[in-house]
Structure formats: C-alpha cells, structure tokens
Amino acid sequence: MRTLPRTMRAARLTRHGGPEALELVELPLPTPESGQVLVRVSAAALNNTDLWTREGAYGLPEDPHAKAGWRGRVEFPRVQGADIVGDVAQVGPGVDPALVGSRVLVDPALYGGTGPHAHPVGLLGSERDGGYAEYTLVAADRVHSMENANLTDAELATLPTAYGTALGMLERGGVRRGETVLVTGASGGVGLALVQLARERGARVIALTSAGKVSAVRAAGADATLVRGGRVWPELRAHAPEGVDAVLDVVAGDLVEHGLPHLREGGRWIVAGALGGHGAAFDIRRLYLHNRALIGSSMHTPAHFDLLVDIARRGGVAPVIAARYPLVEVHRAQAELASRAHVGKIVLDLAG
Ligand SMILES: NC(=O)c1ccc[n+]([C@@H]2O[C@H](COP(=O)([O-])OP(=O)(O)OC[C@H]3O[C@@H](n4cnc5c(N)ncnc54)[C@H](OP(=O)(O)O)[C@@H]3O)[C@@H](O)[C@H]2O)c1
DSSP states (O other): OOOOOSEEEEEEESSSSSGGGEEEEEEEOOOOOTTEEEEEEEEEEOOHHHHHHHHTBTOBTTBTTSOBBTTBOOOSSEEOOOEEEEEEEEEOTTSOGGGTTOEEEEOOEEESSSSTTOOEEEEBTTTBOOSSBSEEEEEGGGEEEOTTOOSOHHHHHTIIIIIHHHHHHHHHTTOOTTOEEEESSTTSHHHHHHHHHHHHTTOEEEEEEOGGGHHHHHHTTOSEEEETTSSHHHHHHHHOTTOEEEEEESOOTHHHHHHGGGEEEEEEEEEOOOTTOSOOOOOTHHHHTTTOEEEEOOSOOHHHHHHHHHHHHTTOOOOOEEEEEEGGGHHHHHHHHHHTOOOSEEEEEOOO
16 A cells, blocks of 8 residues: 655635636645545546636626636635546545545535435535545545546546536436437537437437537537538538437527527427526527427436446547646646637646
8 A cells, every 4th residue: 555645736726716816735635534535636637617616607696797606605725626536545434445446436526415316516626625636535435436447547537527417418308319419519528428428329419519620529429510600500400300309508698599499399408508608598489389398407416427437337438638737737728628729628647
C-alpha cells in the first residue's frame, strides 16, 4: 500500500467570477469519515457546468440574473470537478477495507432520496468538493468498480456527467430501438454521448452541429447531420418526413419554438441544457394538439448510472477525448472548453 501524503494539490473556486476565481492551492489531505472513501484521482473530465458554476450562471427562480450554482447558493471555497476516476486510497469507518486499491468510477450525484429512481439534487464540484484535486472524498456507495473495463482512465472520466446526462435523457424520454431522434449541440460532451448512446439502443440519429464539426459527429455515429445556421427544418423533414420521435436538446432557445412542430404525433422533446438561451416562447397548441411532451431532464438516477456502468464495462461506448491537461493548466483547459472549438471531452490528468 502506498503511503499517503499529508497535502494535495487542488483547484478550488473562491467565489463566482472569471478564471481568477479558480485558484491552484495546496490543501491538507482530507480524511474519510464513516461511510466515505478517499479516492486518489487519476483523471477528471471538464463539463460546461464547471464554467456555469464558476460564473454563477444558473440564476435563481426569483431572479434569473442572480449569481448562483445549479441548486442555488454555492458554499465557497469549493473544489470543482464532477467526473472522477481513480483508485480507493483509504476507507472510513464501516467501509470494507478490501476496497482499498480498486480502480473506480465515481457517480457524482447527490440524491434526494433512496432507491433506484431518486432524483439528483447535488453534484460533486458544486455542492461538495470534487475531482480537480489529487484526492477527493466520496460516499462509498457512489464508487463503481472498473477493474475489468477496457476503457482508459481518461476515457472513463468522460462518462459520469456527459453520458449520465445523455442516458437520463434517453431513459426519461423513453427512446427505443427503431425510433428517429434529433440531437442538438451534437459535437459537445453531452451531444456526442447522446449520439453514441442513442445508436447503441438502435435509434436512428440526426445530429445538429456546426459546419466545421460535421465529419467528427458523423464519425461518432450520427446517421445524418444538419448544419447549425443552415436550412435546418426543411432538411430535417427530408430525413424524417413524418417528423422525429424525439428531440434530445442541450441548446433550447429559439429551437423549441421552431422545432416543436417537427415532432411526430406523440413525440417527446427532452431538454437538459440552454446554451442557445433560457427563454423559450412557443405556441402551446403545437404541444397539446399532437400529444407531444416537453420533458426536463437533469443528470441521472442511480438506475441510469448502473446502466451506464454496465455499458462502460462491456465497451458499449467510445468516448472522444478532445484534449488533456495537467492540473496546473486547469485555466487553459477551461478556456478551451469555453471556446467551443473542441469535439468531445476535455480531461485533466492527475496521476503522477
Ligand atoms: N441538465 C443536466 O443534467 C446537464 C448535464 C450536463 C450538461 N448540461 C448542459 O448541457 C449543455 C451542453 O453541455 P456540454 O458539457 O455538452 O457542453 P459542451 O461540451 O461545451 O458542448 C456544447 C455544444 O453545444 C453547441 N452550442 C454551443 N453554444 C451554442 C449556441 N449558442 N447555440 C447552439 N449550439 C450551441 C456546440 O455544439 P455544435 O457546434 O455541435 O452545435 C457545443 O460544442 C450545457 O448547457 C450544459 O450546462 C446539463
């Protein structure tokens, strides 16, 4: 067993703000309490939520412009990073010591209840310290063994938030084999995960993306692509004359108003992000007259995460890594994410 250091390097937020609000610091090594494990982090993926949490871009129900995290007020300082892969370095009281040394993928959700269908009400890196650190504490029942998975640590790190969110959308929207779906923001972390996971369950995927990213989105498995800013809706109809069964949307904004009529009878619009704008006005008649459903989807449930772990263990997805950075270059990594020129996921390497 490796001796544990007394301190660790971490990147933590001191307040909402620009890149300067994220500071590189040396912290005392945390000690696992009852029911917790200490994970030695080897890889941590970035997500758009890291940028929005840093900026405080989520607003509050009573004030959409208020600086806030996705669940409201964020307690600072806060180590960022939801997506964690590593090995168990130490266990707290009451946790099986045999876990020490196992390679694990961490479910980053904090759930609002027990059971397989509990809703996520918190996230590592937002409501608890996360994985932009050499070590992090997590609940023992949130670590999933990945001993026999063929994916690398960096690949596994891309899964929890992006693929977890994508799987949550597919499950909540009841997407089935043989259906046709439209994926928006298709080159991003959640978007590419949607493309792969929808294909994995036998759906036909039409992907909406920027012109320069069409070939990468095709390579990830999209059956057809539409170019953002082009003649999106007539082209969608050319691919799906009856309309699509589901729209898997992380962009929202104007897309909702223009796209809703292109859902077929009984179709579902599942939304999990608002990069295109968080105000959406649409003709409500286009919703109810066709038995369409508008479904909000945030992250995953424990059941969705178990399904994701199964898919990962059998290599059912092929994560795309856009770039890798050491922890000391976390600001560059976030800047690259914010520039949106990437395809796939940006990962911090923490091992070594
Ligand atoms: N609800 C949840 O649980 C949850 C979880 C994770 C993420 N999210 C949200 O989902 C969204 C995507 O996250 P991500 O991590 O996948 O981000 P990402 O990796 O940065 O990808 C976002 C993609 O969206 C497209 N896009 C960006 N700005 C756009 C705009 N103004 N109009 C249209 N398309 C735009 C771009 O793809 P193209 O160039 O291909 O169009 C971009 O690559 C974010 O809003 C994020 O907060 C929600």
